[in-house]
Amino acid sequence: MDSADAADTVVVADGLTKRYGDRTAVRGIDIQVRRGEFLGFLGPNGAGKSSTLRMVACVSPRTEGRLSVFGMDPDRHGPAIRARIGVVPQQDNLDTELSVSENLRVYARCFGIRRREVRRKIAELLEFAALTDRAGAEVETLSGGMRRRLTIARALVNDPELVLLDEPTTGLDPQARHLLWDRLLGLKRAGVTLVLTTHYMDEVERLCDRVIIIDQGRIIEQGTPPELIGRHAPPEVVELRYPPDRQAIAAEKLAGLCERVEVLPERLLLFVHHSEQALSEIYRSGLPPESSLVRRSTLEDVFLHLTGRSLDD
Ligand SMILES: Nc1ncnc2c1ncn2[C@@H]1O[C@H](COP(=O)(O)OP(=O)(O)OP(=O)(O)O)[C@@H](O)[C@H]1O
Numbered sequence: 645m646d647s648a649d650a651a652d653t654v655v656v657a658d659g660l661t662k663r664y665g666d667r668t669a670v671r672g673i674d675i676q677v678r679r680g681e682f683l684g685f686l687g688p689n690g691a692g693k694s695s696t697l698r699m700v701a702c703v704s705p706r707t708e709g710r711l712s713v714f715g716m717d718p719d720r721h722g723p724a725i726r727a728r729i730g731v732v733p734q735q736d737n738l739d740t741e742l743s744v745s746e747n748l749r750v751y752a753r754c755f756g757i758r759r760r761e762v763r764r765k766i767a768e769l770l771e772f773a774a775l776t777d778r779a780g781a782e783v784e785t786l787s788g789g790m791r792r793r794l795t796i797a798r799a800l801v802n803d804p805e806l807v808l809l810d811e812p813t814t815g816l817d818p819q820a821r822h823l824l825w826d827r828l829l830g831l832k833r834a835g836v837t838l839v840l841t842t843h844y845m846d847e848v849e850r851l852c853d854r855v856i857i858i859d860q861g862r863i864i865e866q867g868t869p870p871e872l873i874g875r876h877a878p879p880e881v882v883e884l885r886y887p888p889d890r891q892a893i894a895a896e897k898l899a900g901l902c903e904r905v906e907v908l909p910e911r912l913l914l915f916v917h918h919s920e921q922a923l924s925e926i927y928r929s930g931l932p933p934e935s936s937l938v939r940r941s942t943l944e945d946v947f948l949h950l951t952g953r954s955l956d957d
Pocket residue numbers: 664667668669687688689690691692693694695696841
């Protein structure tokens with residue numbers, strides 16, 4: 645990498661490995677995160693996403709490999725790196741007995757921000773989190789979405805250049821997720837580099853410039869969401885339901901009508917280029933399904949194709 649590239653690259657990992665005793669969570673992965681990009685780590689539970697993020701966040705030492713964040717080694721320069729990043733952990737660790745603004749104040753003081761500056765900062769972060777009218781409320785009284793927004797706001801107290809988010813929307817309802825996505829896109833527009841882990845493919849498709857698909861501690865694919873879908877899945881999917889005793893026969897017979905068939909426990913997925921044509925051929929085939937649905941291909945289909953499993957297996 646030349647020096648111009650190095651200035652544009654916030655995180656570089658080569659052969660990054662994490663073992664817990666005899667369990668290997670991350671198996672020699674190579675990553676580069678470019679300044680200003682929104683990168684997603686997509687993978688099922690236990691894939692090694694959090695372990696990777698925790699090494700970058702300098703809270704978990706690597707076992708092997710090279711890792712550099714802002715050109716520094718987390719083993720030797722942890723505090724200097726941590727001063728420039730914001731971390732949103734998987735579990736909220738807010739102080740539930742303190743108010744919303746006190747949670748921000750305590751954190752700001754930890755970063756040594758001056759008293760006068762703290763007040764301005766808190767007002768700005770409350771507005772960012774859409775919590776201005778809840779400033780005095782105890783955290784215990786907040787909804788899950790509000791708590792997540794507060795956790796993110798707290799991670800921004802030090803104006804980080806890089807924000808690491810571990811499954812930021814797990815457990816939130818759709819409205820709360822959308823509000824949070826909106827805030828994250830606002831950060832990206834402001835030039836912040838963002839890395840998130842998730843097992844929601846729609847989250848990656850909406851937010852991320854680039855995605856790294858990780859499974860069993862290894863990177864299995866990476867690229868922009870449209871690139872990955874274009875590389876691994878024809879554009880449309882016809883989902884068909886059959887009675888269990890007819891599914892295998894249908895899968896065999898309909899295979900000739902599409903580019904690929906995936907057989908899931910309760911449905912068949914037919915990957916096609918022209919769904920209308922495919923559907924009329926399916927209904928003419930003498931094997932009419934109980935129900936059918938047409939949708940576009942997604943990153944979930946890419947994951948299924950690459951691993952034979954679904955993201956929430
Ligand atoms: N502190 C730990 N001690 C021992 N094993 C661990 C520890 N943290 C993670 N693991 C194991 O390492 C593997 C990867 O876990 P990790 O949390 O990094 O995956 P993940 O992709 O983030 O999954 P999840 O979505 O469930 O958080 C799993 O098998 C997990 O049980």
